[in-house]
Amino acid sequence: MTTRPIRLVLVDDHALFRAGVRGELTELAASRDDGPGIDIVGEASDRDAAIDVIRRVRPDVVLLDVHLPGGGGHTVIAELAGDDLACRYLALSVSDAAEDVIAVVRAGARGYVTKTITVDELLDAIVRVHGGDAVFSPRLAGFVLDAFSGDVPAPSNPELDQLTAREQDVLRLIARGYTYKEIAGRLHLSVKTIETHVSAVLRKLQLSNRHQITAWANERKIV
Helix, strand or coil: CCCCCEEEEEECCCHHHHHHHHHHHHHHHHHCCCCCCEEEEEEECCHHHHHHHHHHHCCCEEEECCEECCEEHHHHHHHHCCCCCCCEEEEEECCCCHHHHHHHHHHCCCEEEECCCCHHHHHHHHHHHHCCCCEECHHHHHHHHHHHHCCCCCCCCHHHHCCCHHHHHHHHHHHCCCCHHHHHHHHCCCHHHHHHHHHHHHHHHCCCCHHHHHHHHHHCCCC
16 A cells, blocks of 8 residues: 655745755655655745645645744744644754744644754654654753753743844844845835834844844854
8 A cells, every 4th residue: 555645844934945855855755665755735935824835735744944034933833723733843943042942842843853954864854753753853852851841941042032023033034144125025014114123133132233133143043
């Protein structure tokens, strides 16, 4: 009997990254004789588009970036929590910060892997999450165990907590190299509103320019 392919949605704001993952995953899955195939049934580049496509196609697994225009990956999971969906979420991010791991796991993700993972490891992680396993690297698993054991509180960043959710979105997009105009388009806001948010970020973090924002975000691994 042929195993039904895993229906997967890719959520990441970089189109080139999504294309690479799509091509490598489907090719590797097709070459294997001992596991299910991968059927990419949808993609999204921001929070709202992710929610829409997940509701529409009802995938088995969502490969979800942690930092998205419009809101974090954990907000996607939280928004869909009340829907009658059987999909499972696997976070895939450049970040290995404890606060990012814990936020998305608290929301309901079954696993968290970083973008240093190989395509073979990624496919195995998708298959395992689809089967109901929790998948984390040893370092990230330690964060989760500590956070849910009650021994330590969930990590926080007091500096970042000064910012509103929208200011955090703008900060991350600035740190990724987007122009004010590009950020305005992604967040469906005016350029003037983006400038206002950037001014607030600079004031609250006591920084002087967007280059310092980028350095600040990179040092704390919150891009």
